[in-house]
Amino acid sequence: MTRVLVVEDEPAIAELVALNLRHAGYEVALAGTAEQAQADLDRQLPDLVLLDWMLPGSSGLQLAQRWRAQPRTRDLPVIMLTARHAEADKVAGLDAGADDYLTKPFSPQELLARIRAVLRRRLPEALEAALESAGLKLDPATRRVTYTLGGTTTELRLGPTEFRLLHVLMAHPERVHSRAQLLDRVWGDHVFIEDRTVDVHVKRLREALQPAGLAARVETVRGAGYRFVQPPSETTA
Numbered sequence: 001m002t003r004v005l006v007v008e009d010e011p012a013i014a015e016l017v018a019l020n021l022r023h024a025g026y027e028v029a030l031a032g033t034a035e036q037a038q039a040d041l042d043r044q045l046p047d048l049v050l051l052d053w054m055l056p057g058s059s060g061l062q063l064a065q066r067w068r069a070q071p072r073t074r075d076l077p078v079i080m081l082t083a084r085h086a087e088a089d090k091v092a093g094l095d096a097g098a099d100d101y102l103t104k105p106f107s108p109q110e111l112l113a114r115i116r117a118v119l120r121r122r123l124p125e126a127l128e129a130a131l132e133s134a135g136l137k138l139d140p141a142t143r144r145v146t147y148t149l150g151g152t153t154t155e156l157r158l159g160p161t162e163f164r165l166l167h168v169l170m171a172h173p174e175r176v177h178s179r180a181q182l183l184d185r186v187w188g189d190h191v192f193i194e195d196r197t198v199d200v201h202v203k204r205l206r207e208a209l210q211p212a213g214l215a216a217r218v219e220t221v222r223g224a225g226y227r228f229v230q231p232p233s234e235t236t237a
């Protein structure tokens with residue numbers, strides 16, 4: 001599940017944003033100060049941060065600049081939420097490292113659309129490197145999926161949609177993805193197709209992985225979605 005950290009010092013706004021995000025299927029963490037936000041990031045890196053400019057202590061602008069300067073948080077997607085409407089403020093927020101800038105008041109629908117857009121833009125950057133798990137290798141550069149066992153490497157034949165689906169799942173092992181999230185990340189939210197389409201392509205993906213005995217690595221989580229299962233040795237590493 002995609003985890004969003006909401007950094008907002010006004011409880012009413014924070015709870016309203018959190019309510020809409022949870023309804024849309026996101027996991028939400030709340031922080032009311034820059035110090036709380038940093039502590040949350042130190043414990044667990046979220047998938048995206050909604051960052052208020054005006055915070056007690058350090059400002060959201062200072063936080064964004066700090067995160068962009070640190071290797072661990074350099075590529076963290078950040079959307080700045082603020083009541084500051086001036087063009088100079090927007091430029092300052094974007095120059096500080098925000099991926100997007102949304103002024104208050106804003107509609108929940110626009111906020112969700114901007115979150116999806118930022119995550120889509122960031123996803124290809126995060127998935128450039130080849131992904132490997134217990135002999136299974138997905139290489140975005142060559143668009144190939146191979147399996148190596150006992151020194152023998154076999155190429156597995158996947159369709160383009162199955163390749164993208166496996167790409168997303170392998171990039172976030174053990175994370176459960178809802179059908180709606182997979183539709184958004186694999187097909188794009190501008191494509192109007194049914195959730196059932198995901199099930200069909202998961203079935204095809206498993207059939208493509210079956211010759212290597214890896215179909216079970218794409219696991220159904222009843223009532224929630226799908227995830228890519230790591231071997232115990234990788235999960236505990």
